[in-house]
Amino acid sequence: MIQSSMSALRPLRTLLFGEHYSLTRFCSGFVSRMRYINRLKENDAACLSALQNGHIFLFHRLIPLLQCSDPETFRPIALTYSEVQSVLHKCGSDGSLLKESILIGCSEQNHAQFCLDVGELDPAAIAQNCKGTFMDLRKAFFLLEGAEAPLVAKAQALLQWHQINRFCGATGQLTQRNQAGSQRACSSSSIVYYPKMSPVVIVLVSDGKRCLLGRQSSFPRGLYSALAGFCDMGETLEEALRREVAEEVGLEVQNIIYSSSQHWPFPHSSFMLACHATVSPAHSQLNVDHLELEDARWFTEEEITCALQTGAACRAS
Ligand SMILES: NC(=O)C1=CN([C@@H]2O[C@H](COP(=O)(O)OP(=O)(O)OC[C@H]3O[C@@H](n4cnc5c(N)ncnc54)[C@H](O)[C@@H]3O)[C@@H](O)[C@H]2O)C=CC1
Numbered sequence: 001m002i003q004s005s006m007s008a009l010r011p012l013r014t015l016l017f018g019e020h021y022s023l024t025r026f027c028s029g030f031v032s033r034m035r036y037i038n039r040l041k042e043n044d045a046a047c048l049s050a051l052q053n054g055h056i057f058l059f060h061r062l063i064p065l066l067q068c069s070d071p072e073t074f075r076p077i078a079l080t081y082s083e084v085q086s087v088l089h090k091c092g093s094d095g096s097l098l099k100e101s102i103l104i105g106c107s108e109q110n111h112a113q114f115c116l117d118v119g120e121l122d123p124a125a126i127a128q129n130c131k132g133t134f135m136d137l138r139k140a141f142f143l144l145e146g147a148e149a150p151l152v153a154k155a156q157a158l159l160q161w162h163q164i165n166r167f168c169g170a171t172g173q174l175t176q177r178n179q180a181g182s183q184r185a186c187s188s189s190s191i192v193y194y195p196k197m198s199p200v201v202i203v204l205v206s207d208g209k210r211c212l213l214g215r216q217s218s219f220p221r222g223l224y225s226a227l228a229g230f231c232d233m234g235e236t237l238e239e240a241l242r243r244e245v246a247e248e249v250g251l252e253v254q255n256i257i258y259s260s261s262q263h264w265p266f267p268h269s270s271f272m273l274a275c276h277a278t279v280s281p282a283h284s285q286l287n288v289d290h291l292e293l294e295d296a297r298w299f300t301e302e303e304i305t306c307a308l309q310t311g312a313a314c315r316a317s
């Protein structure tokens with residue numbers, strides 16, 4: 001009975017996951033990778049050994065080292081420990097810098113992944129030795145392969161967090177990081193600091209036919225975006241969303257629906273929580289706070305589709 005129901009499932013499995021699908025491997029691969037990363041965060045010796053067998057992504061003053069396969073596609077360069085050691089030697093460093101690498105993940109091939117900022121060394125020499133280019137993440141972000149953009153963003157965010165959290169806020173003493181770089185601790189106050197993200201709500205408000213987009217004066221010309229704002233201490237997601245929309249465009253929204261979330265590295269790690277919300281057409285008159293937004297407008301679906309298709313600036317009629 002069990003056997004026959006299992007074999008009945010086989011075509012569906014193949015359809016969903018391909019010929020080489022194996023339930024055991026599929027589940028345990030993810031679980032074991034997550035447990036492995038967790039163990040490396042807690043065990044300095046294991047983390048150091050993983051670094052020696054892992055892959056390292058280089059940054060120079062928070063700018064990632066990338067390889068351009070064609071003008072439209074960039075990839076971060078995964079180097080082995082010995083490759084980085086050799087590049088550092090060629091650039092006049094003794095290689096001790098390698099211990100400052102920070103754990104960022106684990107590849108599907110079970111290689112621990114690290115990032116390292118070589119900010120004290122000559123970027124041109126590093127780039128030449130690695131056959132890559134240091135490229136500002138804001139420019140490269142949308143040209144990176146889908147799965148690699150979050151990894152590079154996470155690496156940059158962690159490197160930045162370490163650079164600006166070297167001292168304990170209570171004692172002013174230098175803090176010490178663990179080998180993985182997943183925390184910093186002050187030996188005087190015993191405070192442990194963890195990498196921080198600021199929660200931000202981003203909301204697409206609709207009146208049933210149109211949706212509301214706004215722009216800050218700092219945005220590139222012609223760029224409009226869904227409204228966004230930082231959550232205040234003590235607020236729920238819904239309270240932050242209602243307050244931000246009220247502050248920025250003077251509307252009271254209803255029917256808040258959570259959609260998805262994303263880490264956003266610029267300028268200092270935000271945790272973006274995306275929602276949809278509505279206002280009734282009778283209450284859609286905008287009262288824009290021009291201290292916060294340069295402009296906000298209602299856009300029709302056709303206007304947005306047209307702007308997305310042409311890549312042109314989204315302009316209201
Ligand atoms: N449509 C948008 O505005 C988009 C925003 N983002 C991200 O969301 C973030 C928040 O959006 P904004 O409209 O700028 O926020 P906002 O509407 O809350 O205004 C920013 C102001 O909030 C204050 N603030 C409160 N908590 C803060 C914190 N933890 N960190 C920094 N400032 C804080 C500061 O005075 C700052 O000038 C942006 O920094 C950006 O990274 C991303 C995509 C689109």
Ligand SMILES: [Mg+2]
Nearest residue numbers: 227228229248
């Ligand atoms: Mg805002």
